[in-house]
Amino acid sequence: WDNTDFSWSTELVSKLQSVFKMTELRPMQLQTMNATLSGRDCLLIMPTGGGKSLCFQLPALVSKGITVVVSPLVSLMEDQVMALQHFSIEAVMLNADADKSTVKYVQDAMTDPKATLKLVYVTPEKLAKSKRFMNRLEKMYEKGLFARLVIDEVHCCSQWGHDFRPDYKFLGIMKRQFPGVPLLGLTATATIKVLEDVKTILNIPDCLLLRSSFNRPNLYYQVLPKPSSQEEALNDMHDIINRNFRQQSGIVYCFSQKETAEVAEGLSKRGVRSMCYHASLPSKQRSHVHQLWTSNQIQVVVATVAFGMGIDKPDVRFVIHHSLSKSMENLYQESGRAGRDGSKSHCILYYRFADVARQSNMVFTERTGLDNLYGIVAYCIDVSGCRRSRIARHFGETWDSTDCAGMCDHCDPKIKRLCNKRDVTRLCQDVIKILNNAAATNQRVTAPKVLDAWYNKGAPTLRVKEVKVASVSRDKAERILAHMLLEGYIREDFHFTAYSTICYLLPGSRAKALLAGSAQVAMEFESKASAT
Numbered sequence: 001w002d003n004t005d006f007s008w009s010t011e012l013v014s015k016l017q018s019v020f021k022m023t024e025l026r027p028m029q030l031q032t033m034n035a036t037l038s039g040r041d042c043l044l045i046m047p048t049g050g051g052k053s054l055c056f057q058l059p060a061l062v063s064k065g066i067t068v069v070v071s072p073l074v075s076l077m078e079d080q081v082m083a084l085q086h087f088s089i090e091a092v093m094l095n096a097d098a099d100k101s102t103v104k105y106v107q108d109a110m111t112d113p114k115a116t117l118k119l120v121y122v123t124p125e126k127l128a129k130s131k132r133f134m135n136r137l138e139k140m141y142e143k144g145l146f147a148r149l150v151i152d153e154v155h156c157c158s159q160w161g162h163d164f165r166p167d168y169k170f171l172g173i174m175k176r177q178f179p180g181v182p183l184l185g186l187t188a189t190a191t192i193k194v195l196e197d198v199k200t201i202l203n204i205p206d207c208l209l210l211r212s213s214f215n216r217p218n219l220y221y222q223v224l225p226k227p228s229s230q231e232e233a234l235n236d237m238h239d240i241i242n243r244n245f246r247q248q249s250g251i252v253y254c255f256s257q258k259e260t261a262e263v264a265e266g267l268s269k270r271g272v273r274s275m276c277y278h279a280s281l282p283s284k285q286r287s288h289v290h291q292l293w294t295s296n297q298i299q300v301v302v303a304t305v306a307f308g309m310g311i312d313k314p315d316v317r318f319v320i321h322h323s324l325s326k327s328m329e330n331l332y333q334e335s336g337r338a339g340r341d342g343s344k345s346h347c348i349l350y351y352r353f354a355d356v357a358r359q360s361n362m363v364f365t366e367r368t369g370l371d372n373l374y375g376i377v378a379y380c381i382d383v384s385g386c387r388r389s390r391i392a393r394h395f396g397e398t399w400d401s402t403d404c405a406g407m408c409d410h411c412d413p414k415i416k417r418l419c420n421k422r423d424v425t426r427l428c429q430d431v432i433k434i435l436n437n438a439a440a441t442n443q444r445v446t447a448p449k450v451l452d453a454w455y456n457k458g459a460p461t462l463r464v465k466e467v468k469v470a471s472v473s474r475d476k477a478e479r480i481l482a483h484m485l486l487e488g489y490i491r492e493d494f495h496f497t498a499y500s501t502i503c504y505l506l507p508g509s510r511a512k513a514l515l516a517g518s519a520q521v522a523m524e525f526e527s528k529a530s531a532t
């Protein structure tokens, strides 16, 4: 598809330069444009900032008729329409609030072969709920003026994706209704599972998958141990920001709305101008925070994941996760808001074992919640593998860790580590024995209680005589528990109380084999670490 000898190729290049004032296409853009201009249905998977919009905006200019773009967020559409008008391209957004004259103008243009309108942006609700608009689309189709259907954030179709929108399901009828219209779906986050689901829902089994690399060479990935008290965690974070990112923009992602307020206040007190952002703030306050940050009047936005789509500040130098996110996809997406201008930027995640249970409590009701969470836990507790190659593998890319070029804490030559593999079978057996004893005596145990019992502390009834007092540091003991969880030697069990959910530990499906001696567990530990 990277041929430059299609009938549209010359016009494509000349409009790229004359209209968009860009000199050349980025990787995957030409392929996508050629495929969609040839009439193929395509799904384009490209990281945030990669340049997905151009892949339909430029083809819209060389196609006859109108390109319809479905997008989940009005603010995203407004930004795009404004940008297009800046290039003197006629584009309009239709949402529930569109005034009559706009609606009329669009409706007329849709069936007028001489119309200069090239792109119409609509919300999925508009398509699902407006019969009138659907009728117009049919007329437009009959006249051969329905150039292309673009679905932005196409993963929203799938319940497996991270922000499912029920209205996106409706889009499944579009291919049946308009079989001759090429469909182009765009997303930055899609695992194989989500993509398969999207293909089924949209009725495009034979679509072309176009993928550009997820590697962001300018992002430095790092995981840090999170101090156990909030005060220490704040001191640590403040220290990092002050030493490395003075006067530079950043985002801190937190687990809860309450925590965003605490952390924003804590950082401000320490001299880092910060404000919090979450979905329960009035929308006026949210835009205010966004605007202060975009114009560099505050340094840091402390946010929940609600601070997401539509942020395109180019010079974000750091994204810190105050708690682990709920999946690798979330981590990639959230930390990917750093460094859109291509300059070196840092993605730091604070990991603490206690946060795993907090997240588990939140995600266990989602169909793939725990699997996704354990994926990121594996990323966090890994002591030696290249972070970048783990991310690449997650997105189905192969990756040679030598290509990291020292841009993660495990490949960085300035951070010296000594790791060695150790057999921890007996230690894991001891944990199972503690859990079995608890079960046999009808006691429910949370992870901290298991650890206490292992160190011969806490409730005497939980201690097991034949189990030796843990011979490893608390840190290592926690890593062993996390590893056992990921490997199915133990599992989490959730109980509702009036106020919250509690996460207990139980022996897992592989516990018996472990006790019987038919499974061996080896883990890598860091014996020395020094930053130089």
Ligand code: ADP
Binding pocket: 022, 023, 024, 025, 026, 029, 046, 047, 048, 049, 050, 051, 052, 053, 054
């Ligand atoms: P995405 O939707 O993939 O997150 P955008 O479409 O918003 O990314 O593009 C990100 C930025 O890259 C925009 O500022 C856009 O103008 C710019 N861009 C896209 N393609 C090119 C190109 N070929 N040359 C230069 N800049 C480009």
